[in-house]
Amino acid sequence: MPDLSSKVALVTGCASGIGAATVRRLVADGAQVLGTDIDADGGAALCAEAGARFAAQDVADEARWAEVVAEVVAAFGRLDILVNNAGTVSSRSIGEVDMAAWSRVLGINLTGTMLGCRAAIGAMKANPGGAKGSIVNIASTTALAPLPTDVGYSASKAGVRALSKSVATWCAQQGLAIRCNTVIPGATDTGILSQAEKVTPGLKQAVAATSPLKRLADPAETAAAIAFLASDECPYMTGGEMLVDGGMMSLHPGF
Numbered sequence: 100m101p102d103l104s105s106k107v108a109l110v111t112g113c114a115s116g117i118g119a120a121t122v123r124r125l126v127a128d129g130a131q132v133l134g135t136d137i138d139a140d141g142g143a144a145l146c147a148e149a150g151a152r153f154a155a156q157d158v159a160d161e162a163r164w165a166e167v168v169a170e171v172v173a174a175f176g177r178l179d180i181l182v183n184n185a186g187t188v189s190s191r192s193i194g195e196v197d198m199a200a201w202s203r204v205l206g207i208n209l210t211g212t213m214l215g216c217r218a219a220i221g222a223m224k225a226n227p228g229g230a231k232g233s234i235v236n237i238a239s240t241t242a243l244a245p246l247p248t249d250v251g252y253s254a255s256k257a258g259v260r261a262l263s264k265s266v267a268t269w270c271a272q273q274g275l276a277i278r279c280n281t282v283i284p285g286a287t288d289t290g291i292l293s294q295a296e297k298v299t300p301g302l303k304q305a306v307a308a309t310s311p312l313k314r315l316a317d318p319a320e321t322a323a324a325i326a327f328l329a330s331d332e333c334p335y336m337t338g339g340e341m342l343v344d345g346g347m348m349s350l351h352p353g354f
C-alpha cells in the first residue's frame with residue numbers, strides 16, 4: 100500500500116463510483132482528503148463517512164476551481180494530489196448530438212480536467228518545501244475504442260489523454276516536480292454505467308461477458324491504480340497511462 104500519510108489530496112466526483120472509492124482509498128493510505136462533487140448531499144455524506152472534508156463543486160465552473168483549491172490549502176496547508184475524476188456521459192451519437200449535449204460533456208470531462216490541472220499546478224508550485232505534486236486524470240477505454248453511441252464522451256476522454264501528456268511534459272520542461280498521469284478504466288460497476296444502460300439496455304451484462312475477466316471492475320480496483328500514481332512510489336512516471344480494464348483492450352476482436 101502506498102504511504103500517503105504526509106499527503107493532501109483533492110478528488111473530484113467523490114459522491115459515487117470511482118471517486119468515492121478513491122476518497123476511501125486515499126484516506127486509508129493516510130492522506131488528508133477534500134472531496135468535491137456537484138451532488139452536494141451525496142458528496143457530503145460520502146466524505147463524512149470516509150473521514151474526508153467536502154466542498155460542493157461543478158468542475159466546469161472556472162471560478163469555483165480557485166475557491167476549492169484555496170479551501171484545500173487553507174484547511175491542510177498544501178496540495179499534493181489532484182484526482183480529476185468527475186465525469187458524465189451524453190449518450191448521443193453523431194447522428195443525434197446537438198451543441199448543448201456536446202458542450203456539456205466536453206465542458207465537464209475535458210475542460211473541467213484542464214481547469215483542475217491549471218488550478219492544482221498553481222497550488223503545487225507554492226507548496227512549502229518547493230513545487231511538488233501528482234495529478235491523476237481519468238480517461239476511459241472509449242478513448243481507445245470509441246462508442247458509436249456517445250461521440251462527445253469518447254472525444255472528451257481522448258482529449259484527456261493528450262491533455263495529461265501536455266501537462267506532464269510542460270511541468271517537466273519547467274523543472275517542476277509535478278507529475279501528471281492518466282488512468283484508463285474499462286467497464287466499472289458505477290452510476291455512469293447505469294446511466295448508459297438506460298440508453299443501451301443490457302449493457303452491463305454484455306460488457307462483462309466480453310471482458311477477458313468475465314466481469315465488470317469494482318471501483319476499488321481502479322482506485323488502487325489511482326493511489327499508486329498519486330504516491331511517491333513511481334517518481335519516473337509522468338505522461339504515462341495505466342489501463343484498468345480487465346484485459347479488454349488486449350483482446351483480439353475475433354476471440
Ligand SMILES: NC(=O)c1ccc[n+]([C@@H]2O[C@H](COP(=O)([O-])OP(=O)(O)OC[C@H]3O[C@@H](n4cnc5c(N)ncnc54)[C@H](O)[C@@H]3O)[C@@H](O)[C@H]2O)c1
Nearest residue numbers: 112114115116117137157158185186239286287289290291
Ligand atoms: N464506470 C465506468 O465504466 C467508467 C469507465 C471509464 C471511465 N470512467 C470514468 O470514471 C470517472 C468516474 O465515473 P464513475 O464511473 O465513478 O461514475 P459515477 O456516475 O458513479 O460518478 C461520477 C461522479 O461525478 C459527479 N459529477 C458529474 N458531473 C459533475 C460536475 N460537473 N462537477 C462535479 N462532479 C460531477 C457525479 O455527481 C458523480 O458523483 C468518470 O470520469 C468516468 O468517465 C468510468
